[in-house]
Amino acid sequence: METLKKYRAAGGGNCAVRNVLDRLGDKWSMLIIIILGHEGTMRFNQLHHGIGDISQKMLTVTLKILEADGLVVRKVYAEIPPKVEYSLTERGRSLLPHLEGLAQWAEANMQGIYASREKYTAGV
Amino acid sequence: METLKKYRAAGGGNCAVRNVLDRLGDKWSMLIIIILGHEGTMRFNQLHHGIGDISQKMLTVTLKILEADGLVVRKVYAEIPPKVEYSLTERGRSLLPHLEGLAQWAEANMQGIYASREKYTAGV
DNA sequence: CCGCATCCACTATGATACTG
C-alpha cells in the first residue's frame, strides 16, 4: 500500500494529483491543448470552427480555466473588429507530450475497446 | 490545419480519440487504474478504503465501465462471505505508463498551477 | 462482504439570443 499514500490525501486535504487531473478531465480541455499545441496560435473562431461541436459558451469557459491555470495565453488586440489569439504557455507545452501519448494510446486501442464493450453488452 | 482532421469527426461520426478520452475523463477511472497498476490485485473494499472519498456506488459503476472496456478484470469467488478481486488487463497495463506520465506532470506542476490560479483570481 | 436499486442534488453542458 505504499503507492496509495502518494495518491491519497496526505493529511485531511485532497490529493493534488487528482485536483489537476480532474481539471483536465472535463470534456474539452485536453482537446483544446492538443489542438493549440499543433496549430500554435489560433483565434477564437478558428478554435470554435475547428473543434466543430463545441458550443461557444463551453469554449469560452474552458479557455478561461486554462488561462487561469497558466496553460494558455490570451492575447487581445484592441481593434475593430475584435481579435483575440490563444496559444500555449511554456507549462502548457510541457503537458503536450503526455496528452499526445494518451491520444496515441486511444487511437491504437479504441478498436479493441469497442469490441470489448460490445462483447460485454452482449454477454449481459 | 492538418492536425485538426485527425481529432475531428472525419465524416459525421465522432472522433474516436475523444470517445476514449471522455471515458477516462470521469472522476475516478484514471485513479483506479493507477492504483490497480501499483497494487496489482485488490478486493473491492481495499479499493474503497484505499481511495477514501469515493462512494460505493461510483466505485461499482466505474469498475463496471472499466471492465466493459476491457481495462480491468473482475474475478468473483463463490464464497461466503463474497470475495471479488480486481486487477488490470493487458490493455489496462499498457495504458498505465501514459497515466503515470500525466500524474508526474501534475505533481511537478501543481504548485505553479495553484499560484497561477490565485494570481488570476486576484487580478480579476 | 459485495454491490445493486432508489431517490435526490448539483454541476456540467448546451441552445439561444443579446452586446461592445
Added chain:
DNA sequence: CAGTATCATAGTGGATGCGG
C-alpha cells in the same frame, strides 16, 4: 468577432437501504 446572459437539460455523484 468575441464574447456574455439566460434558460433548459442530462448526466454525475452522493446517501441510504435492501439482497445474495
